[in-house]
Structures are given as C-alpha cells and as structure tokens.
Amino acid sequence: MRSSNTFGIQFVIRLSKQKKNDPATVFAxxxxxxxxxxxxxxxxxxxxSWDEVKGKARGTKDEIRKLNEHIERVRTLIADGYHELVQQKKVITVDAVKSLFLGDDENEMTLIKLGEYHNTEMKDKLADGTMKNYYTTQKYIVKFLKEKHRRADISxxxxxxxxxxxxxxxxxKHQPKDHQKPLRNNGIMKHLERLCKMVNMAVTMDWIAKDPFAKFKQHFDKVERFYLTKEELASIExxxxxxxxxxIVKxxxxxxxxxGLAYIDTMNLSTGNLVKGIDGNDWLITSRQKTDTDVRxxxxxxxxxxxxxxxNHPKAINQGTLFPTISNQKTNAYLKEIADLCNINKAITFHIARHTFATTVTLSNGVPIESVSKMLGHTTIRSTQVYAxxxxxxxxxxxxxxxxxxxxQ
Structure with missing residues (x-):
C-alpha cells in the first residue's frame, strides 16, 4: 500500500507541427x-526565449516578466490544490489535481458514471439477464445515495x-413499495457482489487508488437445493x-x-440442435448461455x-424453435399453479427441473457424476458435487x- 504520494510540476512548451516557426504554447x-x-x-x-531547465522564459522584457509571473501563479495554485486534497485525506490522482485547478469535476469519475461505463463495456459480453441484474443494483445505488446521502452521485x-x-x-432494511418481497441475505450479497465487480473495474482503470472492498467479507447463506422426488415427478407427468x-409449461x-437444460437454453432450442450421436441415437448439442459452455x-x-x-405446433414453427416460448416470469407463475394442482408442497420454479435431472433422474440412477457434470455444462465438477x-x-x-x-417390527 502506498504510504505517501509523489508530486511534481513542470512547465514545458509545445510547437505546432504545421507552423514550426510560430510561437510555442506553454503547458503546465x-x-x-x-x-x-x-x-x-x-x-x-x-x-x-524558453529555458527548458528552469521551465520559464529568459529575458527582461515586460511581456517575459508577465509570463513568468503567470507561470508562478499557476504553480502556486496547482500546488495549493494538491495540498488541499492531502489535508482532506482524499485519494490523490493527477486527474483530481487537474480538476481542482480547472475548477470543474468533468474529469472526475463518479459512482454513477462508473455504472454507465460498465454497462457500455459489458452489454455485449454479458447475458441480458445478467445485465438486467446490474441495472437493478444500480437503481438501488441511486436510491441509497438519494435517501442516505441526499445526493445524486458520489466521487x-x-x-x-x-x-x-x-x-x-x-x-x-429497504421495504419495496410494489409487489416485491424484501431482500434476503443472499439477494443483498449479490447486489454487493455486482457493486464489487464495478469497483474492481475502477481499480483496474486507475480511477480509484484503494479498493474499498479489500476488507469487506461477503457472507452467503447455504441454500438447500430443492428437487422433485420420483413420486412428485410422476405426479406431474x-x-x-x-x-x-x-x-405447455408442464x-x-x-x-x-x-x-437438465436451464430455462433460457430450452427456449433457444431449434431443430438445428438435434443431431445423431456417435451411438446413432438422437442427441441435443447446444451451448449454455450463462457460461458459453458446450453441452451434449x-x-x-x-x-x-x-x-x-x-x-408441428404453429407458435413453435413461427418462432423457429422446438417449443412455444413463454416468458420466464409467466412460466414460474404457472408452475406454482401446477404444483398446487398436483398437491406438491414445494415452491417450484423452472430451475428445479435442472436440479431434478441432476438428482432424481441421473445420479440416483447410477449415472457417474462426471457424465452428469458434462451434461449440465458445469465448468468444474465441484458444482455437480453439490447434487451428489x-x-x-x-x-x-x-x-x-x-x-x-x-x-x-
């Protein structure tokens, strides 16, 4: 960790490339x-007339004297700005010193600007669902700044x-005013995790000298992975x-x-994903949208x-997919109805089908964990070991x- 800052001011001149015989411009x-x-x-x-070593003009003419006086005033103002940042115990960066001298904050990176930069850089690299989660986190940040700091942004x-x-x-402590439920611990940790990733981007870009997350420990609660038993699966069938x-949702x-396919991967299937495997039988070959991992x-x-x-379903044919597409939100809402009608006392979501494939359908029937891991598209077998x-x-x-x-007995 840096315990002190190095700081310097020099005055140099720049000549025009097009007009080399013209006077030079003085820069700090x-x-x-x-x-x-x-x-x-x-x-x-x-x-x-310029003295490169001393960083000022040579001569006794009145215009030379006025220029050198202006240079010294600028030197004093910049140095004063630097020492002001030191006294206020703010992060010292070259942009911060420059902004203070110029009297504006245009060059200062703020938290809201960081979010906008992150969105621009990552929108083509992250899945739509992931970006939607970042937008939600950023909305909470705006609310936090407004309610707790009475500000629209923060450096x-x-x-x-x-x-x-x-x-x-x-x-x-946030109480949503709409139909949403209050955040639980893991939901809170996910928002902090996304903020941490944005801050890491700022650290990498040298927009912030010290990582505020360095000593912060995220703590996720262990969540039980629900799945359908053999009897519950048969009940729905x-x-x-x-x-x-x-x-359709059933x-x-x-x-x-x-x-074992996730919701989005199921919705994206087309006839192009159906192939004959090495055994001559039908296989599905696709790529997990979440991790871009190939699955067979x-x-x-x-x-x-x-x-x-x-x-031959008209909607599937029109959309060019294997199945009619329904939004994830509606799918999960209809699954709750299905669970009630089948007398299943579990909060069923579409993702529970993936858990069911891993447990009831494959591992419980003797399929090796390595094979299950490949079919689930896990990048490490540790993810699959949870099901085991x-x-x-x-x-x-x-x-x-x-x-x-x-x-x-």
Whole structure:
C-alpha cells in the first residue's frame, strides 16, 4: 500500500507541427505517483526565449516578466490544490489535481458514471439477464445515495468500507413499495457482489487508488437445493391439463427434468440442435448461455416424445424453435399453479427441473457424476458435487427410516 504520494510540476512548451516557426504554447505538466497530464496556459512564447531547465522564459522584457509571473501563479495554485486534497485525506490522482485547478469535476469519475461505463463495456459480453441484474443494483445505488446521502452521485474517491457497510444495511432494511418481497441475505450479497465487480473495474482503470472492498467479507447463506422426488415427478407427468398454457409449461418443465437444460437454453432450442450421436441415437448439442459452455445430451425417451409432440405446433414453427416460448416470469407463475394442482408442497420454479435431472433422474440412477457434470455444462465438477451430497443425504434419510421400521417390527 502506498504510504505517501509523489508530486511534481513542470512547465514545458509545445510547437505546432504545421507552423514550426510560430510561437510555442506553454503547458503546465502535473505528475502524481508516476502519472502525468498537461494543462495549456493559453500563453505563447518564442521558443528561443524558453529555458527548458528552469521551465520559464529568459529575458527582461515586460511581456517575459508577465509570463513568468503567470507561470508562478499557476504553480502556486496547482500546488495549493494538491495540498488541499492531502489535508482532506482524499485519494490523490493527477486527474483530481487537474480538476481542482480547472475548477470543474468533468474529469472526475463518479459512482454513477462508473455504472454507465460498465454497462457500455459489458452489454455485449454479458447475458441480458445478467445485465438486467446490474441495472437493478444500480437503481438501488441511486436510491441509497438519494435517501442516505441526499445526493445524486458520489466521487469514487469517497468510496470506503463504511459506504459499503451502510449500503448493505440500507438493502437489508429497504421495504419495496410494489409487489416485491424484501431482500434476503443472499439477494443483498449479490447486489454487493455486482457493486464489487464495478469497483474492481475502477481499480483496474486507475480511477480509484484503494479498493474499498479489500476488507469487506461477503457472507452467503447455504441454500438447500430443492428437487422433485420420483413420486412428485410422476405426479406431474400423470396430470392432464385442459388449459393450454398449463399443459405447455408442464411439458417444458418435464423436458428440462429429462435434459437438465436451464430455462433460457430450452427456449433457444431449434431443430438445428438435434443431431445423431456417435451411438446413432438422437442427441441435443447446444451451448449454455450463462457460461458459453458446450453441452451434449443423449435424449431420453420422455424428452424425445415431447419434441415430437410440438414439432408441428404453429407458435413453435413461427418462432423457429422446438417449443412455444413463454416468458420466464409467466412460466414460474404457472408452475406454482401446477404444483398446487398436483398437491406438491414445494415452491417450484423452472430451475428445479435442472436440479431434478441432476438428482432424481441421473445420479440416483447410477449415472457417474462426471457424465452428469458434462451434461449440465458445469465448468468444474465441484458444482455437480453439490447434487451428489443431496443424493447422499436422501440415501441416509431413507436408511434411517428403514432402521426405524425394522426396529418396530
């Protein structure tokens, strides 16, 4: 960590490339911690009269004397600005010194500007859903600044551990005015995680000298991964719906239960993703939108039947997809209805189908964890091992129940 700053001021001249015989322009060169910038004094001088070593003009003429006096005034103002930043214990950067001298903050990077820069740089690199999450985090930052700081923005130099801790407290106490539920711990941590990534970008760009997250520890609660048991899965499969929207969502959910595909990857499937595998049977080959990882999945009969069912569906044909597309929000809302109608007392979302594929459909039936990891498109097997622990826990519970039954015989 830097304990002191290096600071210097020099005065130099610049000649016009087109008009080399014209007078030169005088610039103040500011150096802070090895970085420098130049500010035009908007003053001209004959290059022959300039002393490069002393950084001022030579001679006794009245115009030379006035120029040198102006140079010394500028030197004093810049130095005073630097010492003011030191006394205020602000982050010392060459841009901060320059902005203070010029009397504006146009060059100062702020938290809101950082968010805008991040969005511009990352919008083509991150998935739409991920960018939507960043927009939500940035909205919370705006609310926090308005309600707690009575400001519309804040300099990055002002970010510190207390700012982060206060933002965490704000999120935990925030009461949404619409239908949304208050944030829980993991939701709060995700917002802080996104803020941390934006701040890391600022550190990389040298817009902030010290990382305010350096001593901040994020703490995620362990979340139980829900999945459908064999009996619950069968219950949904047997249920027939006369309402088309429920039947379509049920089929989409079951397709994910037998392929392990996430919602967005299921919606993006087309006939181009269906190929013959090395075994001569039908396979799905696609790429996970979340991680851009290729996945190859041999199709189970249940999945093949669902593809066949919808191959002539007008909406699917019109959209060029394997299945009719429904928004994630509506899909999850309809799944809650389906769970109620099937007497399943679990908060079912589309992602639970992926958990069900990993546990009930594959691992519980002896499919090696390495194969399951490949089909799920996990980048590391550690992600898949979570499901293996779930299966082991279920086996342990089943054996305990068996022991109790045997003891009562």
């Amino acid at each position: 060169r500011i150096s802070v911690n090895g970085r420098r910038c130049e500010i035009s004094l908007k003053k001209k001088v004959d290059p022959k 990055l130099a002002e970010l510190n551990y207390k700012f982060i801790a206060d933002f965490e407290t704000f999120l935990s 047997k249920k027939k719906f006369t309402i088309e929207r429920l039947q 089929d989409l959910f079951l397709f994910s239960c037998y392929t 999945i041999p199709l189970l009969p249940q999945a093949e039947e669902l593809i066949e069912k919808y191959k 622990k779930v299966v082991e826990q279920k086996l342990s519970e089943d054996m305990l129940n068996l022991k109790k039954r045997m003891a009562n």
